[in-house]
Amino acid sequence: MGTPMEKLREMRSSEMAWHLDKRINSNQSVDSKTVCSIDKEKELFDEVKYGNKDKVCLLLDEIFNDMLSSGLKEKLIETRCLEIAIMSSRTAIEGGVSLEATLHLNDQLIKEINRPINLKKKFELTKSFINRYINLLHKKNKLHKPEIIQKVKEFINYNYADKLSLDQIANHIYLSTSYLSKIFKEGTGKTVIEHLTKVRLREAKRLLRETEKPLKKIAKWTGYYDASYFSKVFKKKIGVTPGQYRINDHRSNW
Secondary structure, three states, X not given: OOOHHXXXXXXXXXXXXXXXXXXXXXXXXXOXXXXXXXXXXXXXXXXXXXXXXXXXXXXXXXXXXXXXXXXXXXXXXXXHHHHHHHHHHHHHHHOOOOHHXXXXXXXXXXXXXXXXXXXXXXXXXHHHHHHHHHXXXXXXXXXXXXXXXXXXHHHHHHHOOOOOOHHHHHHHOXXXXXXXXXXXXXXXXXXXXXXXXXXXXXXXXXXXXXXXXXXXXXXXXXXXXXXHHHHHHHHHHHOOOHHHHHHHHHHHOO
C-alpha cells in the first residue's frame, strides 16, 4: 500500500505529469506569462498552513486572475485549479490532518470540478475546498492543544542553541505565530520566548557550575551569539551576572 507520504508523492507526481502532458498536447508556451508565480503559490500554501482564510482567498483571486490573463486554455486552468487544491491538501496532511479525510475531499473536488460548469464556478469550488482543508486543520489543532504545547517544548529542548525565533517555532508545527502564542500562554502561563529563555538559562547555569568554559562559549552554546546580550539577560532573570553566578557557586562548594 505504501506510507501516507508515499501516496502523497505519487499523487503529486501524477498531477504534475497530467499538467505537463496537457501543456505539450495543447502546444502552449510555458514561459512566465503562462504560469503562476512560484512565490505567490508558496505564499498561498504557507497561509493555508497558518489557517489564514482571508489571505488565502486574496491570493487565490490573484492566482486565478493571473491564469485568466495569461491566455491559458480552459482545460489547463481547470487542471491548475486541481493541482493547487491538491497541494493545499498536502499542506493540511503535513499539519496533522488525516490522509483519509483529505483524499476524500480531493475525490469530491475532482468529481465536482469535472462537471460542465463555467470557470468562475470552478474557481469558487477550488476556494471552497481549500477552506475545508483549513477547517480540518483548525479542528485538529483545537483538539490537540496539549500536544502542540509539548511539541513546542520538545523543539526548544533540541534546538535552544540555535538562533530561534517565534516564526521558526510556529512554522515547525504549522501554526500562525498569533495562534501559537495564544495557546502556549493559556496552557503554560508563559510566552514561547519566555520558555525558550528559561531553557537557555537553565543550561547556562549548569555549564557555569560544571565547566570552566569561557562565558563567550557558554553564551553561544545556549543560543546567545552576543556575549554581552547573554550577560544582560542572565543578570535580569537570575539577579547576578554569569561570572558572579560562577564565583558564588564555587564559594558555596568550599
